[in-house]
Amino acid sequence: MDCEKCGAPAVMHAAYSGLHLCESHFCRSVEKRLRRRVRDDDLLSDAATPDDPETWVVGLSGGKDSVVLTHILHETFAEDPRVELVALTIHEGIQGYRDKSLDACLSLTDALDIRHEVVSYEEEFGLRMDDVAREDPEGMAPCAYCGVFRRDVLSRYAEALDADKLLTGHNLDDEAQTALMNVLSGDLRQMAKHFDASLGSFDRRGDEHADEFVPRAKPLRDVPEKEVALYAHLRELPTHMAECPHSSEAYRGEIQELLLNLESNHPGTRHSIMAGYEEFAAIVAERFRGDGDGPALGDCERCGATTTRDLCRKCELVEAVHEADADAGVGTGSD
Amino acid sequence: MHVTVHVVGEDAHEVDLPDPTYGDLIAAVDLNPHEATVLVDGRPVPEDAPVEHDEVRVLRLIKGG
Numbered sequence: 001m002d003c004e005k006c007g008a009p010a011v012m013h014a015a016y017s018g019l020h021l022c023e024s025h026f027c028r029s030v031e032k033r034l035r036r037r038v039r040d041d042d043l044l045s046d047a048a049t050p051d052d053p054e055t056w057v058v059g060l061s062g063g064k065d066s067v068v069l070t071h072i073l074h075e076t077f078a079e080d081p082r083v084e085l086v087a088l089t090i091h092e093g094i095q096g097y098r099d100k101s102l103d104a105c106l107s108l109t110d111a112l113d114i115r116h117e118v119v120s121y122e123e124e125f126g127l128r129m130d131d132v133a134r135e136d137p138e139g140m141a142p143c144a145y146c147g148v149f150r151r152d153v154l155s156r157y158a159e160a161l162d163a164d165k166l167l168t169g170h171n172l173d174d175e176a177q178t179a180l181m182n183v184l185s186g187d188l189r190q191m192a193k194h195f196d197a198s199l200g201s202f203d204r205r206g207d208e209h210a211d212e213f214v215p216r217a218k219p220l221r222d223v224p225e226k227e228v229a230l231y232a233h234l235r236e237l238p239t240h241m242a243e244c245p246h247s248s249e250a251y252r253g254e255i256q257e258l259l260l261n262l263e264s265n266h267p268g269t270r271h272s273i274m275a276g277y278e279e280f281a282a283i284v285a286e287r288f289r290g291d292g293d294g295p296a297l298g299d300c301e302r303c304g305a306t307t308t309r310d311l312c313r314k315c316e317l318v319e320a321v322h323e324a325d326a327d328a329g330v331g332t333g334s335d
Numbered sequence: 336m337h338v339t340v341h342v343v344g345e346d347a348h349e350v351d352l353p354d355p356t357y358g359d360l361i362a363a364v365d366l367n368p369h370e371a372t373v374l375v376d377g378r379p380v381p382e383d384a385p386v387e388h389d390e391v392r393v394l395r396l397i398k399g400g
Contacts, residue, residue: 001384012372013381020381064396226369229396230379233372241395260369 012230015267023234030231033222034072042202043165043217050081057163057214059154060087060109060116062101062240064232065169067108069220071237073167074112084115086161090153091120092146093128094244101240108238119157121149125318127325133246137324138317142246145317152305152314158214168198170218173225175199176270177255179277184255192288195281204282206289213306224270339390340364343374358382361393370397 001010003022010020021029038044048054058073060066070087077083089105091098102118109116122128133142158166182191196206198216205215220228232239262269299305300312307313340360341347350363357373357380372379374392 001381009378010381010384011379013383015383224369226372226396230372233394233396234379260367263369264367 011234012227014224014227016263016271017268026227027231027234030068030223030227031072031075034069034219035076037219037222038076040201041217041219043219044082045164045202048082048164053082053084054164055084055086055162056165056167057086057088057154057158057161059166059168060089060105061169062089062098062104062108062238063169064229064237064239064241065171065174065220065225067104067169067237067239068228068232068235069167069169070108070112070114071235073219074114078112086163087114087116088154088157088161089116089118090150091118091122092149093121093130094246095130097242097245100242104238104240111238117157117161119153121153124153125149125314125321127318127321129246131325132321135321135324135328137320141248141250143249145321146246148313148317152312155214156305163214166214166216168216168218169220169228171220171223171225171228172270172274173256173259175218175221176259176273177252179273179281180255180259181252183277188284189288191277191281192285195278195285196289199278200282200285206285221274222271336386337389338386341390341392342366343392343394345395355386356383357386357391360386360391364393366393366395371395 001013001020002008003010003025004020005025006022008022008024011023012026013020045054056073056077058066058070060070070085073085077085087105087109089102091102105116105118129142129146132145136142138145154166178194182194195204197213198218202215202217223231229241231237259270259273295308297306297308298310300307300315301310302315303312305312305314309316311319336352336355338350338352338355338360339347340350340363342364348364350360352359352363355363358368360373361368361371361382368382371393373382374380374394375388379394
């Protein structure tokens with residue numbers, strides 16, 4: 001099988017487009033899709049200038065998605081004085097797992113020579129995910145705690161780093177799974193929130209909460225997960241490939257399997273789900289904007305984070321974990 | 336056709352299939368073609384291509400985020 005662009009030996013076949021591509025044309029195609037998404041989403045504001053550049057904070061975990069995102073953004077914008085890239089890595093306190101992925105992050109940012117901030121749950125909250133998974137004071141999956149802590153750290157540090165945008169490495173599979181889960185839950189407000197928070201192009205998003213949150217974007221969301229991984233392999237990027245030992249998103253796993261089976265039998269399913277969902281979420285977001293029925297936002301009485309409650313969910317969970325530790329007579333955050 | 340399939344970092348499998356594609360080999364070792372690729376002489380090959388080698392490696396590309 002040869003590349004349909006140049007006749008060199010193909011390294012992959014994209015069933016959804018029917019194309020066979022060689023290494024060079026495949027890698028260019030991944031890069032092109034990311035750049036087109038950056039353009040289509042109006043990621044770089046017209047107001048950005050060499051004298052007043054935009055700061056883009058990239059959530060860098062060391063996994064293939066965030067490594068590929070950081071690599072291509074660097075290739076694209078390293079010489080553009082209107083953009084400053086900063087990598088932000090979170091150490092959740094998962095022994096073995098995150099230590100190795102942090103090594104991958106450091107070798108990437110050293111090689112690219114980009115600013116890199118590393119923060120840990122231990123320093124931020126006085127806890128480690130290994131302890132949280134063991135204590136589990138709320139009877140939830142570890143990912144449920146970790147997601148709340150991660151969003152808090154990402155948004156606080158994005159603000160502290162004076163970020164204009166917070167970019168994450170979500171790929172097509174991630175986004176199609178989230179879209180399908182939102183559709184199946186029937187929660188229209190969640191779809192509207194998804195659109196305005198991270199999915200919609202910047203010229204179509206509402207700005208109701210523009211002062212409270214650093215806007216997020218997912219420039220890799222047109223590229224299937226396997227292609228992201230194949231790109232990382234072919235470009236020999238330093239990535240850490242292992243499943244988090246606490247991973248337990250059973251429902252998402254079910255949706256992932258369903259989607260991959262559909263994709264095998266009906267190539268292009270993930271793309272068509274996203275095309276329809278994005279348009280639908282845009283209409284729903286417009287419908288709900290300014291209707292006054294959304295939750296009222298205030299400040300957490302403990303940490304000041306934007307929240308709909310007196311105490312934000314993060315402070316609530318941190319307190320629960322510390323109380324469980326005290327009851328068990330175990331000190332978190334130290335060996 | 337008889338093919339020895341080495342799953343990188345895991346076990347080797349002996350696979351017998353009539354006129355297989357590389358994608359069939361991935362499925363034969365209980366992986367999904369959306370999460371793995373076949374390497375021939377260290378190079379990825381398209382999963383719809385007919386198998387031309389009696390020994391290949393399968394590289395799992397996706398194992399969590």
